[in-house]
Amino acid sequence: MRRYLLPTVLVLALLATAGWGFYQRNQSREYHTYLDLQFQRQFYELIGHVENAQVDLSKAMVSGSSKDMTKYLYDTLQQAYLAQEKLTQLPFHHSTIRKTEKFLNQLGDYSTAMANKSIEGITLTESEFGTLKELQSYANLLSRELIEMQQEVVSGGVNFGDLRREGNRDLNRVDEQMKNFRLISIEERMQEYPELIYDGPFSEHIKDIKPRLEGKEVTSDEAITMAGEALRDQRVQNIRLVGEIENTRLNGYYLRATQGNGNGEEVSMAVSKIGGRIIWFLNPRDIEESQLDKKEAQRIAEDFLQQQGYKDMVPTYTMAAEGQMVVNFAYKQADVIVYSDLIKVKVALDNGEIIGMETEGYLTTHHKRDIKEPQLSEEDAREKLNSAVEVEYGRLALIPNSGNKEILTYEFKVKFGEDHYLVYIDAESGEQRRILLMIQQEDGTLVI
Amino acid sequence: MKKPICILLSIVLAVLFVFSFYIEDTHAQTLAWGSRGDEVSQMQTKLRDWGFYDGPISGIFGELTFEAVKKFQRQNGLTVDGVVGPQTRAALGLTSKVQPPTTSVGSGVSRSDDVNMLARAIHAEAKGEPYEGMVAVGAVILNRVRHSAFPNTIAGVVYQPCAFEPVKNGTINQAPSDQAFKAARDALNGWDPTGGAIYFWNPATATSKWIWTRQITLTIGRHVFALE
Structure with missing residues (x-):
């Protein structure tokens, strides 16, 4: 009897291990599939958003009134933003998609800048229209390439779950895969689109700003x-x-x-x-x-x-x-x-x-600025505020706009309900330029 | 006779070993230096009522609270480590309800989530780096948020696939140190030791050749920082 004990125990142990292994394998396959499907869903949505952005942009250009144009430009912004957000959460290495990401961000950003212009009743110039057209054709190109990529995904050529795993091991190999994968060619095409200069945070001119600091160069000593x-x-x-x-x-x-x-x-x-x-x-x-x-x-x-x-x-x-x-x-x-x-x-x-x-x-x-006399008096600017707010003080302030240009405004600290806000009224046009909500915390005042 | 017992024992051990993977670390919210939130205030109140603590009820586990907890543990025959684990928690009579640590919020909006997220990323990426190196990692994340070729939110940047090693291996979920919190706050307040960098890497472990084609701004500790 005793001599069967060892074999029996070993066989039981083997069975237990096999069962456990099988379970583990199944489970990991389930996760893998789940992940792959999540990535596929995001990929489909990415295509949808790029297509919508492209269509909205074309509608904006066709629109007869500046009101309609503004509406479609804001739609473009939203779709471009969503597309960008989907793209960045797919398992691609940054170096393979950064141009595309940048394109999507600038597409949204430029649309906002143009929408803001037309909301103020400024007609877009010929060259601004040209840029919009160009952006639209790139968006069109991007969506076509993405659709072809989608065919490959569907036909089983690409598995995002695999990509994710490969990516963990060696990013260079993902880049290799990417070459067969069209993204590289999209990236190359994206390189050609023009530099955009406009009033927005992602405009090209911002990184070229030279510091105003003057003086002689000092040695490390x-x-x-x-x-x-x-x-x-x-x-x-x-x-x-x-x-x-x-x-x-x-x-x-x-x-x-x-x-x-x-x-x-x-x-x-x-x-x-x-x-x-x-x-x-x-x-x-x-x-x-x-x-x-x-x-x-x-x-x-x-x-x-x-x-x-x-x-x-x-x-x-x-x-x-x-x-x-x-x-x-x-x-x-x-x-x-x-x-x-x-x-x-x-x-x-x-x-x-x-x-x-x-x-x-x-x-x-910092430099000595040539600040013009405000066109509006403080009283006039105060009139532009919402009548429901309580004004605590007003003063002149030069604030940077999103394109890093400076605009002269009246800064008003106002109270609305329990909260304090800083409202900036353009001292020339009387437009409201910015609102900041001040958060009073026990540890200080935060402005956002 | 002896041999089968040995084998049996080793099999039992092997099985136990395998199953130990299934035992997840249970997060019964251990309070330690750096913790914050309602539970900490609750604990501070108790410690003060019992005469162990004479600092403010701040909801922040700092040095005073640490000393008070140690004093309490010493008097109650618990392990004196200044950490409120399950035993100390029971002795204190704290409910073991699991609550995410939160800072008090003024009127609905706050940056404390940003601080938290950033502090975790800094802690995971730059543990053991000089302090300015920790601020620099935080600054790179914030520079990416503002950069056109990256996601537009802190969470988007931190959780971007293939971007940060600690996100892949899960160390991003570790509780950040006090220094990491401080560094996150400095980064959010605008300190940027990197001069606007959007990349950083450790030359000892970086495998991508591409990364070396970036414009390097400076090296802090083990990390190289670079622009586009």
């Missing part, structure tokens, strides 16, 4: 000396060069240093090559219990900026969290707040030390 002087009161010592920041709008030196209280805390910063100004500074030390109130902290931040040689900066909003407070400053020229020229200062609430600074906005955009 000079940069270290200048940083040491600027942060002397923060007891920053032993500053050393870690690397250089290149190819950016604002090239600089990346430095690290120790903080002077001897426990080896490391801080880091970047100093611009032109002019030797601190671009950012970060001290990540642990913060003890708060000793300062927000007023004191704000005053410390103001004094620090003064000391750094930044004049005419006014605090615009503050936010405190985890024992530290970030104070945002904007430049004030005469009585106009210039929101592009932004500097942030971070104060530790335990001992009032400056533990962070960020000046990139200021350094890239």
Whole structure:
């Protein structure tokens, strides 16, 4: 009897393992299919959205009134946005689809810019119409290629679930697959479409903006000396060069240093090559219990900026969290707040030390502006506000629009119900340019 | 006689080993340094009432709370680790209702979800990097959101297939460290050590040749950052 024990146990174990393996295999196949089908669904939807975008765009161009045109342009935006969203969640490597993604984003963005124009009653120019036509023909091309790809998917040539797995192992091989897969050729065709310049966040001109910062170029040694002087009161010592920041709008030196209280805390910063100004500074030390109130902290931040040689900066909003407070400053020229020229200062609430600074906005955009007299008086602008809101104050502010041009507006802080808003009324045309909702939290005021 | 017992034992062990894969880690919401939310406030209130804690009822598990929890554990004969696991939870008399940690919200909209998502991505991608390297990873994610060739939301960028390693292997779901939270907040507040980079990679593990054709801005710790 005893000698059957071992074989029996082994056979049982084998059966159990086999059963378990079978179950696992089935389960993984189910997941695989599920994933594949999800990706296929997204792919179908992608095609649908591209087609719709193309059709809506053509309808916009045919529309007789600017009202109808605006409507179809907004539809184009929505469809392009959805298409882009579907495409980015398919398992393709970024390098194979980035041109297509960019095309979809710009298609939506350009449509919005044109819609905004026609909503204000501005007729589109000949060349803007030309661009729309061109975009439409590219959208048409994209949808045709995608449909052909879909045929391949249906005929079983492509399995998204597989692609996903391959992608995990080796992205180069996915790229190989992609070549048979038409996406590469779509990408190549997309390369040819023209550079678009318009009032929108994805316009080409934005990345070409030159910084306004002037001064002589400093060496790394000079940069270290200048940083040491600027942060002397923060007891920053032993500053050393870690690397250089290149190819950016604002090239600089990346430095690290120790903080002077001897426990080896490391801080880091970047100093611009032109002019030797601190671009950012970060001290990540642990913060003890708060000793300062927000007023004191704000005053410390103001004094620090003064000391750094930044004049005419006014605090615009503050936010405190985890024992530290970030104070945002904007430049004030005469009585106009210039929101592009932004500097942030971070104060530790335990001992009032400056533990962070960020000046990139200021350094890239700050210059003496030629601000025209507003066409509208503040009273006139106030008339444009919704009558249901309570106005707390109004002042002039220069704000960047989505295309990074600056427009002169009246900024009104208003109360509606429980919430506060900032409403910006164009000082020339009286159009409402932007609304921000202010969120009052226990830790500060957030503006979105 | 001895041999079959050995074999039997090893089979039992093998089976147990296999089945241990089925035991999922049960998330009974362990509270530890960095946790936040109503439950933390609840715990702080209890600890204060019993005289272990004299800080504010902030809903944030920080140093004071940590010390108070340790004191409580010491007095109650629990393991003194400052972590509120199932036992300490029971001793504290906290309901073990699982609730997602949330920060209090003013009037309906908040960025705390963004902070959370970003902090998790930073924690998973840049653990052990210098602090500015963590902020830099957060900045790259935010730069991608604003870039035309990437999705337009933080979640879209983080969960984009083939984009981030920790999303593929699931480490993105780990609770972020305090430093990661801090770095996420700095990135959201506009600190960008990368000069506008939209790519970063670790030269030791990056396999794509394509990535090296990007314009490199700088190297922080183990990561190379680059523009288009």
